[in-house]
Amino acid sequence: MHSRFYVRPNFWAALSFITISFSACNATDSQRAAKVEDTPLITDSVPAKSEPEKPAIDVEDTLSLVKDSVKIVAKHADTTTKDTAVLYTDSISPRYVYLTFDDGPLIGSQAIDSITTAKQVKTNVFLIGMHAEMSKRMYKYYQKYMTNPLIDSYNHSFTHAHNKFSVFYSQPQKAFADFDKNETALQLQHKIVRLPGRNIWYFDARRRVDLESGASTADLLHMNGYKIMGWDVEWKMNGTTGKPLETVSQIYRRMRNRLNNGTTFSKNNVVLLMHDDMFQNRKGQKLLSDLIDSLKLHPNYKFEHLRAYPKN
Ligand SMILES: [Zn+2]
Incomplete structure (x- = not known):
């Protein structure tokens, strides 16, 4: 009360x-x-x-x-x-913020792990098995994610479709097998996935598809008990350098406005998509810290894990 x-x-x-x-x-x-x-x-x-x-x-x-x-x-x-x-x-009234980071482990993962701990907020990462196997260093970052109690690790497929999304989703059984392989390889504890290259939501009876070519794979995953998570707001980055393309103010305002307008996928819950690549240098890391500080200024904003989504 x-x-x-x-x-x-x-x-x-x-x-x-x-x-x-x-x-x-x-x-x-x-x-x-x-x-x-x-x-x-x-x-x-x-x-x-x-x-x-x-x-x-x-x-x-x-x-x-x-x-x-x-x-x-x-x-x-x-x-x-x-x-x-x-x-x-x-x-x-309480509002729930889900910080999500895709495509790790990558160079920025170590900073995400540290900032999560320093700020004492819950965060969510969608991992790629192939990246964890790239080097000892990446495997170490994956282990950091798995052992940090503030971080929930979820499934973003083993190969990330090799970035050829239409081909990947044209064979739903193979795509499903790629997620399954990732779950085993990374010993993921939650049946929560995000589809590479697609903003698709599907859990319970709620389904929203951005590009139809990913729909059959989403249906197959859903049929097998997976919760498929999209996002409300994306903090866009330069695909080559990983540099965030919008300021902290812009992202903060977009999140706040979507909550205030009630235009998120679930009211009073906002999911932000970021990528590990964005936080590989100090400049990027400062932006993430600043965003979290801005959101924390609202005493009714709570940082949550996607396994609890949506909360009301
Ligand atoms: Zn991705």
Whole structure:
């Protein structure tokens, strides 16, 4: 049960964050450093403070967060209990965030493992057996994933269709065998798959297919007890360099908007697709940390494993 006081810490934290954001725009580096040192309370409540010149979310986002909070407080003050309850529920009811990383183990996997642990959030990885067998180093990363209790490891096929998706899905039995081989090779514990090159959802009686050529393989997997997971938002990358093509702000806003608009595959649940490749260098790793910090500013956002999807 939530109390109305739950709103207030978030409100003041957001206000504090604005103070930092504005001073970051106007102050010199030394003034900024002094300000941060002088305000340990803000340090605790604002994860992005260590690099105030690049806040994890922009001022516009912060303002809308504050506006939401102000609206809630105002509603509490002068409207009927019924209205307040509705707004209150809409604004701070639990929402579930599923961070998913495809195609590992790859060079970025070690950082994903470390950041997951440092931030203490649940994350999900879709693994490729062929990559785990590429080198000792990749096998070690695979083992890190498997032994990290915050990370759930799922099935992304053994060969990733050798990136020839239409050919792969034209033979559903062979494609199914590739997933089956992956499950055995990687000793995967959950019957949860993501199809390479396809955004297909199929679990319980809910089915959504983006490209029909993957549908028969999805049906076969579903018939054999697999849950097939797509995604709501993709953080796109440069296919060659792995460089993320959108800013943290853009991704954060897309996730938040999809949740607010109720346009995710399951209401109040948002699945973000990323790739291990994106986090192979420090610049990429910082982006992932910043995104997690931004999402954590919402006290009602919870990071979850896909085995629990959807939650309500
Ligand atoms: Zn993939």
